[in-house]
Amino acid sequence: MSVEIEAKLKVEQLAPYNQLLRQQGAQLQGIYQQKDVFYDRPEKKLLHAGSGLRVRQEQGKNSSKNILCFKGPSQKSNYKHREEIEVEVNDANLVELLLDRLGYKPILTVEKKRTVWNFNNCLDRKSTRLNSSHTDISRMPSSA
Numbered sequence: 001m002s003v004e005i006e007a008k009l010k011v012e013q014l015a016p017y018n019q020l021l022r023q024q025g026a027q028l029q030g031i032y033q034q035k036d037v038f039y040d041r042p043e044k045k046l047l048h049a050g051s052g053l054r055v056r057q058e059q060g061k062n063s064s065k066n067i068l069c070f071k072g073p074s075q076k077s078n079y080k081h082r083e084e085i086e087v088e089v090n091d092a093n094l095v096e097l098l099l100d101r102l103g104y105k106p107i108l109t110v111e112k113k114r115t116v117w118n119f120n121n122c123l124d125r126k127s128t129r130l131n132s133s134h135t136d137i138s139r140m141p142s143s144a
Contacts, residue, residue, distance in 0.1 A: 066092040
């Protein structure tokens, strides 16, 4: 089990921050296209508990991977602080079929471009999903 600690900040332009990261010695790790599909049961049990279940498909220049992730409810903190359990899977379509058979339905899809920087042996993820031209969010029709 790991714990996710994150802060999300809205910025008008990413270019000045990219330049600042480079000036401070950060190394560009990669740029990735991500498609996240969030799942819940029709009664929205996970949503009401503040939890999430996601299948992520990630494509980079020389790599691709699929990740099944459970996120627990946020804990009291100055930053988003929550349990996160991730497992890499070979076939996202089979995982989605398995979730369907277990009663979980897609409720939200988010597509984004993410830039990942390595800074002082710490991954500093900066996402362009705050820029609407790089994000497509679609809610799934209710199955209730």
